[in-house]
Amino acid sequence: MATNSWANGLVKTLKDPTTHIISSNLAAVIQDKYAKAKHHYLVLPFEDIPSIFNLTSQHISLLQEMHLLALNVIEVKGQTQDNFLIGFHNQPSMQRLHLHVISKDFVSDCLKTKKHWNSFNTALFLNYDDLIVQLNENNKVKRLDSVTIKELSNEDLKCNQCTYVAKNMPSLKQHLLEHYEKKKKKTINRE
DNA sequence: GTTCTAGAAC
DNA sequence: GTTCTAGAAC
Numbered sequence: 001m002a003t004n005s006w007a008n009g010l011v012k013t014l015k016d017p018t019t020h021i022i023s024s025n026l027a028a029v030i031q032d033k034y035a036k037a038k039h040h041y042l043v044l045p046f047e048d049i050p051s052i053f054n055l056t057s058q059h060i061s062l063l064q065e066m067h068l069l070a071l072n073v074i075e076v077k078g079q080t081q082d083n084f085l086i087g088f089h090n091q092p093s094m095q096r097l098h099l100h101v102i103s104k105d106f107v108s109d110c111l112k113t114k115k116h117w118n119s120f121n122t123a124l125f126l127n128y129d130d131l132i133v134q135l136n137e138n139n140k141v142k143r144l145d146s147v148t149i150k151e152l153s154n155e156d157l158k159c160n161q162c163t164y165v166a167k168n169m170p171s172l173k174q175h176l177l178e179h180y181e182k183k184k185k186k187t188i189n190r191e
Numbered sequence: 192g193t194t195c196t197a198g199a200a201c
Numbered sequence: 202g203t204t205c206t207a208g209a210a211c
Binding site: 113114115168169170 | 204205206207
């Protein structure tokens with residue numbers, strides 16, 4: 001095999017239709033194997049597009065369909081769009097283009113490293129809308145240079161819900177859990 | 192992408 | 202002494 005076997009994990013999963021939460025003729029939604037939040041899904045096209053760096057404006061209709069599937073899975077799971085991030089990693093490591101659909105709580109045992117956090121909560125995360133803008137303006141997605149990637153990966157651990165900056169990952173995780181528990185209580189009180 | 196673990200940080 | 206991070210993985 002040309003590429004590392006671990007990098008083909010998503011393609012293997014996609015080939016098994018029983019893993020598809022929902023799907024269309026062109027794409028399917030699966031659960032992220034190592035979900036970094038309470039909800040974390042991936043939308044993958046059946047077409048063999050390796051990554052965002054193989055996209056041109058010709059792919060926009062496919063991307064729009066992938067985005068619709070993203071909105072659909074949020075609805076299927078009884079969630080609301082405003083509690084989700086929808087976008088791509090600017091430095092993907094897995095084979096096959098995949099759109100992340102992840103809830104903003106980030107409460108998960110699989111969230112372990114600073115790089116995990118910063119890959120969703122800095123410019124390392126490319127929002128769907130921003131990707132479409134790039135394709136319309138430049139007909140391609142701009143690669144970040146390695147220095148920028150390194151800097152963004154090492155950014156301070158800033159909470160995505162308040163001004164708190166965590167000293168390390170365990171304190172960030174504890175803090176995120178507190179946000180999550182507070183929200184849960186509020187929801188219960190509304191009922 | 193994750194696992195493992197040496198050595199830094201506390 | 203324990204917790205935590207960061208780099209190798211053939």
